[in-house]
Structure formats: C-alpha cells, structure tokens
Amino acid sequence: MNRRIRLTVVMTHPVQYFSPWFRYIEQEAPELDLTVLYAIEPTADQQAVEFARAFTWDGSLRDGYRNSVLRMTKEEDSIASERFFGLDVPGLGNAIRATEPDVALVSGWHSAFLVRAIWECRSARIPLVYRGDSYLVHRHKGLRSWTWGARTRFILGRYDVWLSVGRLAREYLEFFGVAGDRIFDSPHAVDNDFFAREAAPFRDGARRLEARREWGIPGEAYVALFVGKFIERKRPLDVIDALHVMNGDGVLLAAGSGDLESECRERAREKNVPVVFKGFLNQSELGRACAIADCLVLPSVYETWGLVVNEAMATGLPCVVSDGVACAPDLIVPGETGEVFSVGDVSGLASGLTRLRSEKEEGRIRSTKCRDLVKQYSYKHATEGLVRACEAVVA
Numbered sequence: 001m002n003r004r005i006r007l008t009v010v011m012t013h014p015v016q017y018f019s020p021w022f023r024y025i026e027q028e029a030p031e032l033d034l035t036v037l038y039a040i041e042p043t044a045d046q047q048a049v050e051f052a053r054a055f056t057w058d059g060s061l062r063d064g065y066r067n068s069v070l071r072m073t074k075e076e077d078s079i080a081s082e083r084f085f086g087l088d089v090p091g092l093g094n095a096i097r098a099t100e101p102d103v104a105l106v107s108g109w110h111s112a113f114l115v116r117a118i119w120e121c122r123s124a125r126i127p128l129v130y131r132g133d134s135y136l137v138h139r140h141k142g143l144r145s146w147t148w149g150a151r152t153r154f155i156l157g158r159y160d161v162w163l164s165v166g167r168l169a170r171e172y173l174e175f176f177g178v179a180g181d182r183i184f185d186s187p188h189a190v191d192n193d194f195f196a197r198e199a200a201p202f203r204d205g206a207r208r209l210e211a212r213r214e215w216g217i218p219g220e221a222y223v224a225l226f227v228g229k230f231i232e233r234k235r236p237l238d239v240i241d242a243l244h245v246m247n248g249d250g251v252l253l254a255a256g257s258g259d260l261e262s263e264c265r266e267r268a269r270e271k272n273v274p275v276v277f278k279g280f281l282n283q284s285e286l287g288r289a290c291a292i293a294d295c296l297v298l299p300s301v302y303e304t305w306g307l308v309v310n311e312a313m314a315t316g317l318p319c320v321v322s323d324g325v326a327c328a329p330d331l332i333v334p335g336e337t338g339e340v341f342s343v344g345d346v347s348g349l350a351s352g353l354t355r356l357r358s359e360k361e362e363g364r365i366r367s368t369k370c371r372d373l374v375k376q377y378s379y380k381h382a383t384e385g386l387v388r389a390c391e392a393v394v395a
Contacts, residue, residue: 004033005390008101008126010117012039012087013079014061016283017307020191023064024379031387035099036067039089039113042079058282070095081110088112093120101126102394105386108132109155118158127393129386130159131186133304135168135326136175152176161389165305166330184392186385187377188305188327192314196371198287199315211292215253216276222250222357225293225317227286227308228300230258235299235322237267238346242297244271245350250357255281255289290315295356298325301343313337313374316367320352331377336369 011018025034044056062069070089078086089095092113096104097120104126106117121128153176156162162178163186164170173183202211209219217223224243228234237260243250252275254264261277268275281289290296296312302324309319309327319338321328332338339352359366 005031005387005394006033006100006102007035007105007386007390008096008099008103009034009036009105010092010096010114011036011107012111012113013042014038014067016057016059016061017190019061019065020194021189021379021382022067025383025386026065028380029383029387032390034065035101036065037092037095037099038067038069039087039092039111040071040073040077040079041069042077043073046073046077046079058284068095084110085112088116090116092116093124096120096126097124103127103129103160103390105129105131108134115155118155122158127160128158129161129163129389129393130156130173131163131165131386133165133169133188133326135172135304137168137302137324137326149176160393163385163389166327168326168329182392184385184389186382186389187330188307188310189377189379189382190307190310190314192310192371192374192378194283195287195290195311195314196316198284199291200287202288202291203316208292211288215278215292217251217253217292221274222353222360223253223293223295224250224320224353225253225255225289225296225312226298227255227281227289227296227312228298230254230256230260230264232260233301234258235301235344236260236264238299238344238349239297240264240267240271240273240275241346242350242353243273245346246354246357250274250353251276253289253293254278255286286311287315290317293317294360295320295338295353297349297353298322299341299343299349300324303327310374310377313370316371318356318366318370320349320356322349331373333369333373337366337373338370 104121106114109115156176162173162183164183165188202208212219226239230236239252254275255278257280290312296317296319298306298321304326306325306327309331312319322343323340324343328340332340341348341352
C-alpha cells in the first residue's frame with residue numbers, strides 16, 4: 001500500500017493508559033492514519049466504580065490524536081467490565097464506516113458495545129486486529145469450561161491478526177488455536193519517560209527525606225507502596241499482615257481508596273503497623289510516591305497485566321507481586337527487578353519484602369535493572385508490533 005494505513009480503534013471510553021500511546025502513534029508512526037472511536041466520555045461518578053470516590057484524571061485523555069465520542073453519557077451507563085450490557089451505541093456501524101478504515105482494532109468483547117463493533121466490522125469486511133490482555137488464570141471446569149472455551153475460540157476466530165501484550169497473553173491466544181505466525185508482539189506499556197521525569201526531583205537524598213517528612217514518613221524507614229483500589233481482589237490487607245510478620249519493620253504507603261479502606265485502617269491499628277493513607281493519587285502525583293518508596297507491592301488475586309508495575313519500574317522501583325499478576329513473567333526477574341510470591345501467601349510476601357530490605361541495607365540497588373528492563377516495554381515497541389499486524393492484513 002502506497003499510502004498510510006487507515007486504522008480505526010474502537011473503545012468503550014478514554015483510558016489513561018492508552019491515550020498517551022495514541023498520541024505517540026499520531027506523532028511517531030507515519031505508517032498509520034489513526035482514528036479512535038469512544039462510546040462515551042464517562043462522568044467522574046462513573047469512573048468512581050470501586051474507588052469509593054469520584055475523580056477525573058489530571059491530564060487530557062483526548063488531546064493530541066483524532067478521536068470522537070459517539071454519544072452523550074447517560075446516567076445508567078457503566079464502564080465496568082463486569083457489566084456486559086452497561087454500554088452500547090446502536091449507530092456504531094455507521095460511525096466505523098464513516099472513518100473508511102483499512103483495518104480496525106477492537107480490544108475484546110466484555111461489553112455489548114465491543115461485540116457490536118466486531119459484528120459491524122465483519123459485516124463490512126473490515127479486517128480486525130485483536131489486542132487484549134486475557135490470560136488463563138481462571139479456567140472454568142466442566143460444562144462451563146466447554147461453553148467458555150467454545151465462545152472464546154469462536155470470537156477470537158472473528159479476528160484476522162492478533163497482538164500479544166506479554167507472555168501469558170500469547171499463551172492464551174495459542175491455547176485457543178491462534179497460529180503463532182499471526183501473533184505480533186505489542187507489549188503493554190506506559191509513558192516511561194513521563195514517570196521517570198515525575199520521580200526525578202524526589203530522588204535526591206535531601207529532597208527525598210523532605211518529601212517523606214511532608215507525608216509523615218520517617219526518613220530512614222523501609223517503605224512499601226501499594227497503589228490501587230481497596231477491594232478484595234487487590235488484597236491490600238495482605239500487605240499490612242506481611243509488615244506485621246516483619247515485626248512492623250516497615251511503613252506502608254497506601255495510595256488508593258475503596259470499600260476495604262476502613263478495614264485496612266482497623267487492621268493496621270490492631271497489628272501496630274504504620275500506614276500512611278494518601279487516598280487516590282493522580283498520574284502526576286504517582287512519580288513522587290514511587291520516588292520516596294523502596295518497593296511497590298501488588299498482591300492481587302489476579303491482574304490481566306498490572307500497568308502500575310511498569311509505572312513503578314520506570315522510576316527505578318523494584319516490585320513484589322503475586323503470581324496472579326500477569327506481568328510477572330515479563331517484568332519480574334527475581335533477584336534483579338523484584339520478587340514473586342503465591343497469591344495469599346503472607347509469609348512469602350514478607351520474605352520478598354525482607355529480601356529487598358536487606359539489599360537496600362547492603363547497598364545493592366536494583367533501580368538500573370528495573371529501568372533497563374522496562375525500556376523494552378515501550379510505546380515504540382508496542383507500535384512496531386501494531387504496524388506489522390496492520391501491514392499483514394492490508395498487504
């Protein structure tokens with residue numbers, strides 16, 4: 001093809017992790033002519049699901065690339081992935097065709113809106129690119145396993161090429177019969193430079209100590225950072241319990257909110273574990289949190305990736321994650337960039353934290369290894385895979 005490939009991306013709503021990537025594509029990928037279609041732009045209250053507080057992101061999610069919001073937001077709309085019928089746009093087909101795409105990217109089928117997008121593209125003979133992060137963490141059993149597998153295999157088969165965001169995502173695609181030569185690597189990424197830049201002012205010894213004091217953290221304490229919703233799936237209580245196992249030798253910096261916050265506060269009091277609750281931190285504040293922490297902890301039952309790990313490693317912060325976190329095989333090299341423990345194993349989590357603390361005391365720093373590894377998970381590499389996939393279906 002002698003002209004730019006017209007790529008239309010269909011998403012339910014603007015997402016803080018993807019908008020910077022779309023801006024990168026607009027600026028750095030001359031092969032692609034990008035348009036993004038969003039069903040809605042959610043309200044602060046709709047974004048508050050499981051956060052227990054309304055919020056808006058502190059940077060624009062729609063600037064710097066061509067995009068359209070297809071309709072006004074309704075009170076009953078839901079962007080939660082568990083609400084399949086929470087969002088739909090009957091006129092989606094016309095909107096897609098109006099962009100005259102050579103190829104379309106639809107990331108999955110957790111919403112009726114996205115299923116409609118797949119159907120409309122197939123009906124219009126528009127080649128489809130898949131880029132999702134599902135993995136085989138919760139395979140069903142019995143009849144449910146058969147129906148789940150048959151449905152997944154059928155829908156995946158509606159696509160023409162597939163992008164893999166990491167090792168477990170590729171394993172998932174191959175499990176459902178996708179040929180390896182039709183899978184292109186497009187790793188999950190964040191704006192590494194942004195987070196490194198936001199953290200930089202607080203890395204200096206004196207400024208770091210001052211930033212800690214401003215947040216009520218002892219200057220020489222070992223600080224574990226938890227970032228996320230205070231909900232059962234994220235298991236924030238495990239971090240408090242692990243610090244208790246370590247005889248309270250450490251401070252938890254908790255950035256987030258949610259239904260379990262009051263229970264976390266009570267558990268911390270009961271076990272005499274020092275916790276600094278900072279509430280929800282926006283993207284521009286996360287760099288500071290990473291800079292003054294000594295490690296990130298992500299103990300979730302499951303995460304289809306865990307992009308907060310990318311964010312932390314971009315600042316040079318090692319991570320202790322559960323084996324339910326899908327990025328672990330890609331980003332966590334035990335003894336180099338972090339530690340991995342079994343979901344729910346508080347003793348294993350405490351052991352991982354203890355190893356990192358000992359390395360800090362011995363002067364062995366992992367920051368460089370963290371930054372070097374996460375450089376491979378960049379918008380540049382993600383875009384290269386996307387371009388190759390698009391070229392494969394329009395050649």
